[in-house]
Amino acid sequence: MQHYLKFQSVSKVFPGVKALDSISFEVNAGSVHGLLGENGAGKSTLLKILSGAYIPTSGEVEIDGKVRRFHGTKDAIDAGIAVIYQELNLVPDMTVEENLLLGHMPLRHGLIDKKTMTQVAREALASLSGEINPKSRIRTLSIGQRQLVEIAKALIRDAKVIAFDEPTSSLSDREVQKLFSVIKDLQGRGRAILYVSHRLEEVFQICDSITVFRDGRIVKSFDDMSALTNDILIRNMVGREIKDIYDYRERPHGERLLEVKDLTGPGLTAPASFEVSKGEILGFFGLVGAGRTELMKLVFGAEKPVQGTVSIAGKVMDASNIGSSIRNGLVLCPEDRKLEGIIPISSVSDNINLSVRRLFSRFGFFINRGKEAANTDKFIEKLSIKTPSSAQLLMNLSGGNQQKVILARWLSEDIRVIILDEPTRGIDVGTKSEIYQIMYSLAESGMCVVFVSSELPEILGVADRILVMRSGKIVGSLSRNEATEEKVLKLALPVSGNV
Amino acid sequence: MSANETVAKKNVLKGLWDNAGMLVVFIVMFCAISLFVPFFFTWRNMIGLALSVSMVGMVSCTMLFCLASGDFDLSVEAIVAFSGVTAAVLINLTGSIVIGVAGAILSGVLIGLINGFIIARLKINALITTYAMQQIIRGVGFIVSAGSAVGISNSRFFGLGSGNLLSIPIPVIITIIVFIMFGILLNKTTYGRNTLAIGGNKEAARLAGINVNRIKIVIFTLQGAMAAFAGVVLASRMTSGQPNTSTGFAMDCISACVLGGVSLSGGIGTILGTIVGVLIIGTVQNAMNLMNIPTFYQYVVRGLILLFAVLLDQLKQRKSV
Numbered sequence: 033m034q035h036y037l038k039f040q041s042v043s044k045v046f047p048g049v050k051a052l053d054s055i056s057f058e059v060n061a062g063s064v065h066g067l068l069g070e071n072g073a074g075k076s077t078l079l080k081i082l083s084g085a086y087i088p089t090s091g092e093v094e095i096d097g098k099v100r101r102f103h104g105t106k107d108a109i110d111a112g113i114a115v116i117y118q119e120l121n122l123v124p125d126m127t128v129e130e131n132l133l134l135g136h137m138p139l140r141h142g143l144i145d146k147k148t149m150t151q152v153a154r155e156a157l158a159s160l161s162g163e164i165n166p167k168s169r170i171r172t173l174s175i176g177q178r179q180l181v182e183i184a185k186a187l188i189r190d191a192k193v194i195a196f197d198e199p200t201s202s203l204s205d206r207e208v209q210k211l212f213s214v215i216k217d218l219q220g221r222g223r224a225i226l227y228v229s230h231r232l233e234e235v236f237q238i239c240d241s242i243t244v245f246r247d248g249r250i251v252k253s254f255d256d257m258s259a260l261t262n263d264i265l266i267r268n269m270v271g272r273e274i275k276d277i278y279d280y281r282e283r284p285h286g287e288r289l290l291e292v293k294d295l296t297g298p299g300l301t302a303p304a305s306f307e308v309s310k311g312e313i314l315g316f317f318g319l320v321g322a323g324r325t326e327l328m329k330l331v332f333g334a335e336k337p338v339q340g341t342v343s344i345a346g347k348v349m350d351a352s353n354i355g356s357s358i359r360n361g362l363v364l365c366p367e368d369r370k371l372e373g374i375i376p377i378s379s380v381s382d383n384i385n386l387s388v389r390r391l392f393s394r395f396g397f398f399i400n401r402g403k404e405a406a407n408t409d410k411f412i413e414k415l416s417i418k419t420p421s422s423a424q425l426l427m428n429l430s431g432g433n434q435q436k437v438i439l440a441r442w443l444s445e446d447i448r449v450i451i452l453d454e455p456t457r458g459i460d461v462g463t464k465s466e467i468y469q470i471m472y473s474l475a476e477s478g479m480c481v482v483f484v485s486s487e488l489p490e491i492l493g494v495a496d497r498i499l500v501m502r503s504g505k506i507v508g509s510l511s512r513n514e515a516t517e518e519k520v521l522k523l524a525l526p527v528s529g530n531v
Numbered sequence: 532m533s534a535n536e537t538v539a540k541k542n543v544l545k546g547l548w549d550n551a552g553m554l555v556v557f558i559v560m561f562c563a564i565s566l567f568v569p570f571f572f573t574w575r576n577m578i579g580l581a582l583s584v585s586m587v588g589m590v591s592c593t594m595l596f597c598l599a600s601g602d603f604d605l606s607v608e609a610i611v612a613f614s615g616v617t618a619a620v621l622i623n624l625t626g627s628i629v630i631g632v633a634g635a636i637l638s639g640v641l642i643g644l645i646n647g648f649i650i651a652r653l654k655i656n657a658l659i660t661t662y663a664m665q666q667i668i669r670g671v672g673f674i675v676s677a678g679s680a681v682g683i684s685n686s687r688f689f690g691l692g693s694g695n696l697l698s699i700p701i702p703v704i705i706t707i708i709v710f711i712m713f714g715i716l717l718n719k720t721t722y723g724r725n726t727l728a729i730g731g732n733k734e735a736a737r738l739a740g741i742n743v744n745r746i747k748i749v750i751f752t753l754q755g756a757m758a759a760f761a762g763v764v765l766a767s768r769m770t771s772g773q774p775n776t777s778t779g780f781a782m783d784c785i786s787a788c789v790l791g792g793v794s795l796s797g798g799i800g801t802i803l804g805t806i807v808g809v810l811i812i813g814t815v816q817n818a819m820n821l822m823n824i825p826t827f828y829q830y831v832v833r834g835l836i837l838l839f840a841v842l843l844d845q846l847k848q849r850k851s852v
Contacts, residue, residue: 178833223708263697332738334689334737334738354737354738354740355742358740364738366735366738371732372732372735372738373732373735373736373738374732374735375732375735375798376731376732377731377798377799378727378728378731382724382727382728386728386735386736386739386741387741389721390721393720396721397720397721397722398719399719399720399724441739
């Protein structure tokens with residue numbers, strides 16, 4: 033079999049950082065090659081080079097035996113490369129067929145030839161799955177369906193190389209299996225496929241060969257999947273042995289601290305009540321759309337509740353007043369880090385001190401740069417945030433480090449209750465394990481930790497007690513000892529006649 | 532020179548270019564004009580230049596905050612005209628300069644407050660809100676003045692706009708003070724930092740406990756007050772309140788900010804950049820006047836410069852990715 037895509041000692045240097053250091057590997061036509069590595073290991077940079085968004089500092093990309101130099105994404109598309117990113121590049125208010133042919137719509141007498149357009153779209157979609165109507169608007173499709181539209185777009189452009197960047201991070205299990213069968217099909221049609229993921233099970237399921245990245249270098253390439261185990265991969269990814277990434281630590285619980293009583297509001301279908309004790313990690317599990325995020329926003333005061341109360345140590349909080357929640361030590365790390373958490377164009381320091389600077393400042397008005405800088409340095413060290421400097425813009429940090437910055441923002445405050453909504457989404461194994469450790473030590477210091485996740489293993493691995501939500505209400509509570517995957521899932525899945 | 536030194540030197544130059552690109556452009560431009568345009572680099576002309584940019588300078592400070600928070604304000608030009616008329620009418624009516632000035636500024640505060648309330652609380656797009664407000668206030672200005680300039684009878688009022696302190700015109704001194712004040716506000720206060728945070732990511736700022744609505748209302752209120760104050764200074768210089776003055780003034784302020792690197796999508800802006808932007812606009816205008824370039828051509832040049840500046844900024848950003 034010939035090497036279709038080849039990276040030849042590709043390096044990329046940013047001011048102060050060597051993001052990629054002499055990367056070489058090949059991908060055959062008709063095979064799926066996995067790229068594994070922690071956040072910031074260089075996988076995304078490599079994909080951006082492949083897609084023409086970045087120009088490599090040195091080294092070459094060969095396609096079908098020819099060296100190609102891309103001066104922009106259009107060059108890469110013309111060379112038959114399609115990169116399907118986590119955030120899909122579709123226009124939400126246009127139809128599927130318009131999106132598929134955006135940029136090269138078929139014309140007739142200078143006007144758009146709708147008939148041909150529909151036909152081309154229908155053919156491309158049919159080869160993936162018959163379910164998507166070319167006339168639907170993108171907005172009305174699920175994330176999984178939108179991904180299929182992106183793949184169809186690649187097919188219409190006759191892409192020979194298709195790269196997937198964390199394609200399953202927001203898909204349901206069924207959608208993931210659907211996606212895999214599509215990928216297998218693309219493989220059968222001789223496409224060379226790059227597959228970037230954090231999820232080891234997936235990599236085993238779909239890839240023919242794997243390259244592991246760490247700190248911008250290739251640690252190892254594996255061509256024989258049969259001899260490979262989870263442990264070997266993790267060891268290569270993080271550079272050390274991680275026996276149990278949860279490494280659960282038992283700790284005593286104190287008196288009741290957070291009390292939520294009969295809370296109702298948008299996204300909830302029944303009044304929600306729960307309590308958390310000092311030192312306890314309370315897990316919230318539920319499928320996407322079960323109302324967990326909505327409930328957490330109501331508790332934090334980011335949305336206005338219809339009725340019900342939230343109290344800390346017996347003191348009832350002001351409803352929908354974020355400032356008062358924070359002053360009383362109740363904070364929320366929001367689910368959508370990018371949209372609701374980070375200020376991408378601000379520095380690491382400004383992001384960390386965003387809330388606490390009012391306490392450092394004189395009269396709550398004149399800021400104190402010295403205290404802010406000291407606070408930033410403290411947390412960069414304490415949480416081992418990887419950044420060239422505290423003045424670095426947050427958008428230049430990896431997802432895991434951005435999450436740590438948001439944690440630092442809240443740990444700067446004098447907090448008693450911390451709600452973490454999907455704190456490990458899109459984060460590598462090593463950083464995940466660090467975040468669990470932070471959660472344990474927060475709980476050990478007497479805080480309440482409310483931990484929302486849609487990854488069942490981590491909820492089972494980390495939480496002391498698990499509340500399960502389904503269709504907008506809390507449907508069950510399980511202690512750590514009685515919780516099993518089956519029991520939790522049984523509660524979380526919609527039951528016919530029970531919704 | 533060793534390779535390392537060359538790299539270090541290159542980095543210094545690059546840093547200067549990234550942080551103060553327009554400053555470099557301005558200095559080069561200023562030197563070139565000084566060399567080639569007669570009478571440009573004279574004390575008298577420098578004072579004239581400073582005076583000509585003083586009003587744009589003042590209002591650009593508040594416009595900087597408005598843009599940095601991710602909003603717009605097109606109503607300032609009407610506020611300038613209306614507050615001039617208000618000051619003139621009140622001074623003539625009561626004979627008191629204090630009442631005239633206070634009333635004019637109060638009217639600006641009120642208009643800004645309404646702008647802020649509509650934009651922050653009722654969530655109406657700032658562009659449309661302030662454009663509508665511009666028309667309303669311009670109209671009210673014409674109604675109050677019956678469509679013509681209102682001459683001011685109390686000549687002591689003219690000192691504000693035409694007086695000098697240490698042979699520097701009062702409006703120039705005021706502008707310098709305003710720049711310093713807003714520089715401190717932007718860099719050294721929670722108000723300034725929170726403004727940038729809101730422009731950078733409004734929802735993240737809100738969830739971090741920042742009272743987004745209150746800050747937005749303050750931004751527009753200060754903007755109204757500053758525009759009204761500029762209107763009073765203008766009325767003092769012109770010895771009358773003119774309802775049709777300052778058309779295009781809002782865009783001048785926005786252009787100055789953009790030339791100075793303030794991001795139209797919010798979150799990025801510096802006071803130094805804004806000063807440079809104001810100076811570039813003023814210098815080009817001044818040089819063209821000295822060279823007797825006809826007004827029609829001046830419009831073309833000003834438009835080209837603005838386009839050039841945004842283009843330059845875009846190129847810079849693309850490189851730094």
